Amino acid sequence: MEERGCSREEVISFLSGVRAEDVHHDHILSSMCTIPHPxxxxxxxxxxxxxxxxxxxxxxxxxxxxxxxxxxxxxxxxxxxxxxxxxxxxxxxxxxxxxxxxxxxxxxxxxxxxxxxxxxxxxxxxxxxxxxxxxxxxxxxxxxxxxxxxxxxxxxxxxxxxxxxxxxxxxxxxxxxxxxxxxxxxxxxxxxxxxxxxxxxxxxxxxxxxxxxxxxxxxxxxxxxxxxxxxxxxxxxxxxxxxxxxxxxxxxxxxxxxxxxxxxxxxxxxxxxxxxxxxHLGREGFRSMVAGCMENTRRLVAGMEACGFSRVVDPVMNVAAFSAGDVPAGWKVSHTRDNHLRFVLMPHVTRDVVERFLADVADGQDEILKRE
Ligand SMILES: Cc1ncc(COP(=O)(O)O)c(C=O)c1O
Structure with a gap:
């Protein structure tokens, strides 16, 4: 701890700098936490x-x-x-x-x-x-x-x-x-x-x-x-x-x-x-949010299977797992203890995020095919 403090601006500026080092939520595809509701x-x-x-x-x-x-x-x-x-x-x-x-x-x-x-x-x-x-x-x-x-x-x-x-x-x-x-x-x-x-x-x-x-x-x-x-x-x-x-x-x-x-x-x-x-959301709001997450989960599964990954289970909720493989750089996914690729389709993983991810995966597949 320093002897003398520094200005509010300096502290905020330092903290926003380090906060910017964190992965942005629109690339986090495997967390069970999400952006809080306003x-x-x-x-x-x-x-x-x-x-x-x-x-x-x-x-x-x-x-x-x-x-x-x-x-x-x-x-x-x-x-x-x-x-x-x-x-x-x-x-x-x-x-x-x-x-x-x-x-x-x-x-x-x-x-x-x-x-x-x-x-x-x-x-x-x-x-x-x-x-x-x-x-x-x-x-x-x-x-x-x-x-x-x-x-x-x-x-x-x-x-x-x-x-x-x-x-x-x-x-x-x-x-x-x-x-x-x-x-x-x-x-x-x-x-x-x-x-x-x-x-x-x-x-x-x-x-x-x-x-x-x-x-x-x-x-x-x-x-x-x-x-x-x-x-x-x-x-x-x-x-x-x-x-x-x-x-x-x-x-x-x-x-x-x-x-x-x-x-x-x-x-x-x-x-x-x-x-x-x-x-604020009530059951109606939660139902609609979960329906959106499930729709995005189904889209991810279809898109990944089209790129050659196979699903490990039929998703029951907004979690999906696929046979092992790499995902394009920058995207954060995780692996299960059985080494399957694991995704959690939280509310911040919007349809737009899913489409951008799938487009990157498809581009990666093209690269691999070209190299072969
Ligand atoms: C099923 C289940 N139980 C318990 C936990 C632990 O929760 P926390 O990290 O909030 O302590 C998790 C975390 O992902 C979980 O998925």
Whole structure:
């Protein structure tokens, strides 16, 4: 830190310079985050000094968090769902499994059973909580093999997880069967819908994955992905608010006496932004946004196949994967653990962006053919 500060202009000029080094969103084809909705940005400043970690000081902001949880609970078919706003899917997954572990303190060598598609936040969770992680292989279509899952659950299993909108392929596990397995073994059932939670309900043919499925105890759902909020904003939703009680610690010097959240200080600004987007767009707005993303996904698949790439799965949501290959320089795509090319068609990946990308891919193909 320098002894003397410098002018506002100098600081802003420096920061805009480094910000310009970041990849522009119109070339980012593999992120699960996107450009926030203008209304989320607009409320940022209004709530920038709020701290949900000390809600007695910010009862208004706390009300907004409750409204966000209630709106998402309603979307997940359980108006009475509890929960709180987290820093994202990682925290939501960790906290859900913490609850599961607290509920089974009798188990001395606990394990959790997760699909092969599970996000790496489960590795962190198991490391922190001292759990064995049993990874169930894929069955068909990069969905978890539920027969193998049933075989891998035993008396030491404290939780099973399903993924609704897998990070790599956008697939939705068979949640009803997984919830049944959990019920049969008397263990906790967590659904990681960090990405899919704000996509699946708005598809033409939504599949069951939420609290409408008997036995689902908790859901991770991230507004900072398809909810167009600013980062960070995730939500952990619980079938009953009381389930959070086991995470409480005493907070002697705050305006509330107990705290169940992982972080102490928590941003009200991103939570207010997330609520603003949901309130502003409504189901109608989300349906239309998801329809646009799905249309662009279908266009990308058709265009890539015309250029000789083959799809790995039929996209269920706005994630597409193709046989390995290179993409033209400048475009940011990623690779799955099986080395497939992976795309996430977020709202910033507009039809125009898709067409420009496909044109570049086609030009690249021409070059390769000419060289041959
Ligand atoms: C299915 C799923 N779960 C959890 C996460 C982790 O979310 P975050 O990066 O917000 O912690 C991701 C991130 O992409 C995800 O796709």
């Amino acid at each position: 209304i989320a940005i607009a409320v940022q400043e209004m709530f920038s000094a709020t701290n949900l970690g000390d809600p007695g000081l910010f009862p208004g902001t706390m009300k907004v968090e409750d409204l966000l949880i209630r709106s998402l609970g309603d979307l997940m078919h359980l108006r009475s769902a509890g929960g709180y706003a987290t820093a994202g899917g990682t925290e939501s997954n960790l906290q859900a499994i913490r609850i599961a572990k607290k509920q089974r303190e009798d188990v001395k060598r606990p394990n959790i059973v997760v699909p092969a598609s599970a996000h790496f936040s489960f590795d962190k969770t198991c490391d922190m909580l001292g759990l064995e992680m049993r990874v169930v292989p894929y069955g068909r279509n990069y969905m978890v093999d539920t027969e193998r899952m049933a075989e891998m659950v035993d008396a030491n299993t404290i939780a099973v997880a399903a993924v609704a909108g897998t990070t790599e392929y956008g697939m939705v596990d068979d949640v009803p069967t997984i919830a049944k397995i959990a019920k049969e073994h008397d263990c906790f059932c967590h659904v990681d819908a960090a990405f899919g939670g704000l996509v699946i309900p708005f598809l033409e043919r939504p599949v069951p994955f939420d609290f409408a499925v008997e036995g689902v105890d908790s859901i991770s759902l991230d507004p900072h992905k398809m909810g167009l909020s600013t980062i960070p904003c995730g939500c952990l939703l619980l079938r009953e608010q009381e389930m959070l009680g086991c995470l409480n610690v005493d907070t002697p010097y705050l305006t509330v006496k107990k705290q169940c959240t992982l972080a102490g200080t928590r941003p009200g600004a991103d939570v207010a932004g997330a609520y603003a987007v949901i309130r």
